[in-house]
Amino acid sequence: MLTRIMTFVLAVLLAAACTGGSSNGSRVLRLATTTSTNDSGLLDALLPTFETEYDARVDVVAVGTGQAIALGEAGDADVILVHARAREEAFVAEGHGTARSDVMYNDFVIVGPIDDPAGVTGTLLASDALAAIAAAKATFASRGDDSGTHSKERLLWETAGMTSDPDTYWYKSLGQGMGSTLGYANEVGAYTLTDRGTFLAQGESLPDLRVMVGGASIDENTDPALLNPYGVIPVHPDKGGIDAELGNLFVEWLTSIEVQEKIETFGIDSFGQPLFYPNSAPWRSR
């Protein structure tokens, strides 16, 4: 008797688990993206219209750029939305994705402790600031996680004429997300490279950090190397199990002027400035 009840309960639970997720929308788009697009709330603001318009559900997997690309390579995502230009181009060149489209950009800034031991406040170029930090042997916190931000940081060290990921006591390779890395920098008084959006979104919990390079908004950013472009790539249908049609529709939708306009105004209410700037081909030629 007990076994029968247990079997019944299990069957009900299983049935609920199987149907529960797919209650709205007949098709599912698996979107692998970076934490920055998701944590900022941008996707929550944009995606519902796509889901209604195309009667589909978007499953967002928000991970590091490295993992997002790996998910695409394994065919475990239909579309990837990431920010690491060189690796995006390699992804397409190696046949994992069909084509890369510009979506939007924001910018990086170098933040540091108020007392600024390396004296980098107001430095015009990020690479010069990194050189000054290295010369002062001031603590620098790195994401150290192969993310888009970490890739950019490596490039900046190389521009400064130094090896990236130096194995030395003042360079702390955290292997954590942007939020945790900023928390660490605030706590120990370290410099770090961050996307402006995450820094603005976490502002209140980071009382001891200030923007040292990059200014108060993207218009005041003096270093073009700090621009942070996002690209969207549909995964190649050869992988099998890929909804290529829906993937292409998503790219078309995300780059459309209508959606780009929403990106342009997102975040102004909360932060007094946009977190992302539209940059798709249709937007640029409008």
Add this chain to the structure above:
Amino acid sequence: MGTLARAFADALGLLWNMEPALVEAVVLTLQVTLIALVIALVIGVPIGAAIGLTRHLPGRWLIVPLIYTGMGLPPVTVGLFTYLVLSNQGPLGGLGWLFTPAGMIVAQTIIAFPLVVGLTMAAVQGVDPNLPVQMLSLGATRRQVATVTLLEARVGVTAAVVAAYGAIISEVGAVMLVGGNIEGETRVLTTAIVLETRKGNFALAMALGIILLTLAFVTNFAFHRLQVHQGVR
């Protein structure tokens, strides 16, 4: 399938080459786990035995459910609590233990402690209740009674050790928060696994997982040999 096969090959390769980063992570994992375990045992076993032996403990109706709840503490919550206590703005910020192995040991000890107390208490309660009565009537001190009861309950107490060890060596949320996963300083096996997964290095992450399991197996094997030596099978 390819990734899984490569994971096993990578695990063997990493072990064979004794990669310095791997050795560092293994040593730190064992250091933090074992120190936290010893502290939790030294404090927790006597407390668990005392609660188990004291039949008419005032407030028992509240203490026991509290311990049981503690046995299921979410490690991330313990990590967050420890983080806030050790942070610059926290009450113990002056110690400078945040983002150091010392801070990780504090968090792991808090996670292991209720497990040790709860399982020791249960083990002691399983011993024939006439034993302490008889011993006391024969003139034994309370300390002697506790020692003999613990010896009688050694299977259950060993289970407490094994459970606490397993809980903290495999724990990731608290050590990530409190330690910060800093390369060469506070990176342990579990946080390295999370990092490599996020980087998309699934095979390497799985290889680290295999090494972690091997480490746990070797230690548990040693615990078991110890039990066999004591005449328990």
